[in-house]
Amino acid sequence: xxxxxxxxxxxxxxxxxxxxxxxxxxxxxxxxxxxxxxxxxxxxxxxxxxxxxxxxxxxxxxxxxxxxxxxxxxxxxxxxxxxxxxxxxxxxxxxxxxxxxxxxxxxxxxxxxxxxxxxxxxxxxxxxxxxxxxxxxxxxxxxxxxxxxxxxxxxxxxxxxxxxxxxxxxxxxxxxxxxxxxxxxxxxxxxxxxxxxxxxxxxxxxxxxxxxxxxxxxxxxxxxxxxxxxxxxxxxxxxxxxxxxxxxxxxxxxxxxxxxxxxxxxxxxxxxxxxxxxxxxxxxxxxxxxxxxxxxxxxxxxxxxxxxxxxxxxxxxxxxxxxxxxxxxxxxxxxxxxxxxxxxxxxxxxxxxxxxxxxxxxxxxxxxxxxxxxxxxxxxxxxxxxxxxxxxxxxxxxxxx
Amino acid sequence: xxxxxxxxxxxxxxxxxxxxxxxxxxxxxxxxxxxxxxxxxxxxxxxxxxxxxxxxxxxxxxxxxxxxxxxxxxxxxxxxxxxxxxxxxxxxxxxxxxxxxxxxxxxxxxxxxxxxxxxxxxxxxxxxxxxxxxxxxxxxxxxxxxxxxxxxxxxxxxxxxxxxxxxxxxxxxxxxxxxxxxxxxxxxxxxxxxxxxxxxxxxxxxxxxxxxxxxxxxxxxxxxxxxxxxxxxxxxxxxxxxxxxxxxxxxxxxxxxxxxxxxxxxxxxxxxxxxxxxxxxxxxxxxxxxxxxxxxxxxxxxxxxxxxxxxxxxxxxxxxxxxxxxxxxxxxxxxxxxxxxxxxxxxxxxxxxxxxxxxxxxxxxxxxxxxxxxxxxxxxxxxxxxxxxxxxxxxxxxxxx
Numbered sequence: 031x032x033x034x035x036x037x038x039x040x041x042x043x044x045x046x047x048x049x050x051x052x053x054x055x056x057x058x059x060x061x062x063x064x065x066x067x068x069x070x071x072x073x074x075x076x077x078x079x080x081x082x083x084x085x086x087x088x089x090x091x092x093x094x095x096x097x098x099x100x101x102x103x104x105x106x107x108x109x110x111x112x113x114x115x116x117x118x119x120x121x122x123x124x125x126x127x128x129x130x131x132x133x134x135x136x137x138x139x140x141x142x143x144x145x146x147x148x149x150x151x152x153x154x155x156x157x158x159x160x161x162x163x164x165x166x167x168x169x170x171x172x173x174x175x176x177x178x179x180x181x182x183x184x185x186x187x188x189x190x191x192x193x194x195x196x197x198x199x200x201x202x203x204x205x206x207x208x209x210x211x212x213x214x215x216x217x218x219x220x221x222x223x224x225x226x227x228x229x230x231x232x233x234x235x236x237x238x239x240x241x242x243x244x245x246x247x248x249x250x251x252x253x254x255x256x257x258x259x260x261x262x263x264x265x266x267x268x269x270x271x272x273x274x275x276x277x278x279x280x281x282x283x284x285x286x287x288x289x290x291x292x293x294x295x296x297x298x299x300x301x302x303x304x305x306x307x308x309x310x311x312x313x314x315x316x317x318x319x320x321x322x323x324x325x326x327x328x329x330x331x332x333x334x335x336x337x338x339x340x341x342x343x344x345x346x347x348x349x350x351x352x353x354x355x356x357x358x359x360x361x362x363x364x365x366x367x368x369x370x371x372x373x374x375x376x377x378x379x380x381x382x383x384x385x386x387x388x389x390x391x392x393x394x395x396x397x398x399x400x401x402x403x404x405x406x407x408x409x410x411x412x413x414x415x416x417x418x419x420x421x422x423x424x425x426x427x428x429x430x431x
Numbered sequence: 432x433x434x435x436x437x438x439x440x441x442x443x444x445x446x447x448x449x450x451x452x453x454x455x456x457x458x459x460x461x462x463x464x465x466x467x468x469x470x471x472x473x474x475x476x477x478x479x480x481x482x483x484x485x486x487x488x489x490x491x492x493x494x495x496x497x498x499x500x501x502x503x504x505x506x507x508x509x510x511x512x513x514x515x516x517x518x519x520x521x522x523x524x525x526x527x528x529x530x531x532x533x534x535x536x537x538x539x540x541x542x543x544x545x546x547x548x549x550x551x552x553x554x555x556x557x558x559x560x561x562x563x564x565x566x567x568x569x570x571x572x573x574x575x576x577x578x579x580x581x582x583x584x585x586x587x588x589x590x591x592x593x594x595x596x597x598x599x600x601x602x603x604x605x606x607x608x609x610x611x612x613x614x615x616x617x618x619x620x621x622x623x624x625x626x627x628x629x630x631x632x633x634x635x636x637x638x639x640x641x642x643x644x645x646x647x648x649x650x651x652x653x654x655x656x657x658x659x660x661x662x663x664x665x666x667x668x669x670x671x672x673x674x675x676x677x678x679x680x681x682x683x684x685x686x687x688x689x690x691x692x693x694x695x696x697x698x699x700x701x702x703x704x705x706x707x708x709x710x711x712x713x714x715x716x717x718x719x720x721x722x723x724x725x726x727x728x729x730x731x732x733x734x735x736x737x738x739x740x741x742x743x744x745x746x747x748x749x750x751x752x753x754x755x756x757x758x759x760x761x762x763x764x765x766x767x768x769x770x771x772x773x774x775x776x777x778x779x780x781x782x783x784x785x786x787x788x789x790x791x792x793x794x795x796x797x798x799x800x801x802x803x804x805x806x807x808x809x810x811x812x813x814x815x816x817x818x819x820x821x822x823x824x825x826x827x828x829x830x831x832x
Contacts, residue, residue: 062617066636080798083623085613118653119676119724120613122624166798173799182636183828186726187799189629194618212486212521216463217595222484223523228590235467235583252519275520323520325587352753397481397567398574398588427584 037301040334040371043310047296051312053342054269056200062188065180068198069241069344074174076191079164085120087161091136091144092117092127098154106143114144130159167191177345179241202343204242204336205268206233207260209250209276210323229274229328236332240340242270252276258288265314269343272336275323285309285320293318302371302408305330326400330373351406351425354378356385362409362416363391376405376424387424438702441735441772444711448697452713454743455670457601463589466581469599470642470745475575477592480565486521488562492537492545493518493528499555507544515545531560568592578746580642603744605643605737606669607634608661610651610677611724630675630729637733641741643671653677659689666715670744673737676724686710686721694719703772703809706731727801731774752807752826755779757786763810763817764792777806777825788825 038046057071086092091114097103108114117123117130135150152158167173173191178184180198188196206229213227214220230246237244250260257276264271273285286298286309293313300308305327309320317339321331341348362374377388377399390403405424409416416422439447458472487493492515498504509515518524518531536551553559568574574592579585581599589597607630614628615621631647638645651661658677665672674686687699687710694714701709706728710721718740722732742749763775778789778800791804806825810817817823 063632076799078621078627080621080626082621082625085624085626120611120626122613168797171797171799173803175803181828182633182640183730183802185636186629186633186730187802189617189627189632190726190799190802192617192621192627210521212523216590216593220479220481220483220593223486224483225481225486225521226479226590226593228587231464231590232583232587235586239583325591329584329587396569396572398477398572398591401584401588401591402574402576427582 037299037306037370038297039301043297043300043335044338047310047312047317047339048342050294050296051315051317053202053339053345055345057197058200059195059197061195062185062193065188065196065198066182066185067241068180068196068201069346070174070176070178070180071197071199071345073172073176074188074191074193074196076167076169076171076173076193078167078192079169080166080190081120081122081161081163083122083163085122085161086117086130086159087119088130088132088159089118090130090132090159091115091138092123092130093154094127095129095154095156095158098129098152102146102148102150106139106141106145108142108144110142128156128160129154132159179344179346199344201241201243202269202340203267204237204244204270204272204340205264206230206237206244206246206272206274207250207257207264208246208248208274209252209257209260211252213249215249228325229323232325232329233272233274233332236329237272237336237340240337241344241346242340250276254284257285261288261292261313261318265316265318269316270336270339271313271316271318272332273318273320274328275321289313289318289320300335301369302330302334302373303327304373305334306370308335310335325397326375329401334373351427353423353425354385354405355421356387356405356424357383358416358418358420358422359386359388361418362389362407372409374407374409375400375403376407377403378405378424378426385424387422438700438707438771439698440702444698444701444736445739448711448713448718448740449743451695451697452716452718454603454740454746456746458598459601460596460598462596463586463594466589466597466599467583467586468642469581469597469602470747471575471577471579471581472598472600472746474573474577475589475592475594475597477568477570477572477574477594479568479593480570481567481591482521482523482562482564484523484564486523486562487518487531487560488520489531489533489560490519491531491533491560492516492539493524493531494555495528496530496555496557496559499530499553503547503549503551507540507542507546509543509545511543529557529561530555533560580745580747600745602642602644603670603741604668605638605645605671605673605741606665607631607638607645607647608651608658608665608672608674609647609649610653610658610661610675612653614650616650629726630724633726633730634673634675634733637730638673638737638741641738642745642747643741651677655685658686662689662693662714662719666717666719670717671737671740672714672717672719673733674719674721675729676722690714690719690721701736702770703731703735703774704728705774706735707771709736711736726798727776730802735774752828754824754826755786755806756822757788757806757825758784759817759819759821759823760787760789762819763790763808773810775808775810776801776804777808778804779806779825779827786825788823 093114135147137145173187208227208230234244289311296310298309305322307322375390379386390400494515536548538546574588609628609631615625635645690712697711699710706723708723776791780787791801
């Protein structure tokens, strides 16, 4: 379905891509201690029962329940090691004991005897305050689901099951290639005609957040041979290649042609802005994405196009961002309408009546204001509320966890 | 205000702590390239204008606007370098040119001449498609706010402003001390009476997620001298000391006494469970927190008590977790009521009618089920909906970003 822009939508681009490409399934065994943030490639089951045999579920003393058959016994003459032993939470104790009295109900006497509180909790029957074998975890029980990204709690669950190594999906290796005659490296004072490469640092960390192993190449000049060489090197080293800008420079649509030349072109241009100029192809079976140069456009290309590709390597669904309802403070002016989805950065203002959404267009505000705006809203290709006072749902970009 | 449990609430514990302790203010200069995830300790301003002078805002050719004063000129005899130059997005160009025609409206002829599209966009006036000096960022403009945790986009904003190093809060150094005679290290097969230390790996990664520099000590046996030595070493090396379990074992309330002995006791026990047994004190001006041993209780102590302390070092508000409304599938049975806040892990089930909340009590389910449950709900000390079919608001613990 052609839109009046003549470009496919983001969804159409991705659908076509995934019709033509499937992520290789690659797993590797890593130590659980090193597996934070990795994604399980198979279900994981406990190797042990916990407790291995049994454990006290309270700090207290292990006793013989039979001694309590007729009520609270007179225990001032009890002997440690004969009538009772110490058994704190998690402790096992000798077979002849079968119940635990919590320490709050116990006074330990100088002579080794015991006095129990008159209102002690009970009844002290076999198994009282004793966690039986396998109650915390049963050998063979599921403790890690394929596709889980391992959080601290999930690492604890694997540890409880004595699972010291796990199979996880290999991280895809992503290379980001910054291009442009005007670019200088951060740390260099930009002179007239120059600008600091701001996208490499952003892209590497975005790619890492997505779950890739990421690095950036040195800046490549707008030179056909240099760009082709950088792409060849990246194709040899990486699973995903992202080329930044340098696309329609010098010779028009050069990079698009390079991708089409070496492999299969999936898309050239998308009906979404900022970031309309882009190209996506498959070369040597590997995704090659050319994202636009301006920082916000580059972010958008990484976010909507590269992120699902990284997720596919890890067989992960896309992350769900927190949404808040907000009232538009001003109409959205950036592009949009029938021709393009406008990807609008939103500054959220908390008011007593709820959130106010200030659209940050890179046309009338500093680029950095857009980058620092913590909300995202995408207009649709069909008419929808974009006027001041309309209520929209804003994605929260930056989430602490 | 005493509750019937006799223990202070979590909020009361923290209020008392922060009445008696303030985080030291410590910043350090780090390279922007290494500052991902760090927290700015001061506002940051752009060191440069971008563009430094001006830049084309389109891929195209730079022209002299005067040539368009009487409409589209006949340009087939134009010469590159005399009548026009190439000027792609971001490029500056010689002073004699003052406007840019987008490449889509231009045909470059073999002889160096140019043909313009009849319906070309315009009017081509001075400054057309030219981004003036400082339009993207103005020297001195705010590009990083004190207290910001640096995300990929924020690193890009700093780069645009040519800021290659930033002052950030020093990460507090946190040490986690696992204790218990029954503990063995992950990788060791637990025998009767033993259990794998699952909390160190969880705690280290939770502390890192909070923003601390974290490490775990080797397991310390339930031995007064060994524990005191470990605490002394930790106080010498760390800003925050977390002691896990070993608290009321052997001698009752030993660790509590150790903290009180060496410094100021803030709390001993809290009206929230799992995790009621805990102690908090200040020793040598440093927070020392003794969290309960069972994994879920340990998580809770780290989450409600240690997290705000780490945040204080970084002058950060507590992270806001995503909440979803959910209907309780079963009544919450775990403790709670008037005496304790029950900190309940929730398994969320998506249904056509919305979320169903399954409370996971560590009493009737595997410990690992609680650890793997992705939701959290805390009952209040006043009567509130805890019955099956009641609607509650559940915090989502694991967030992808």
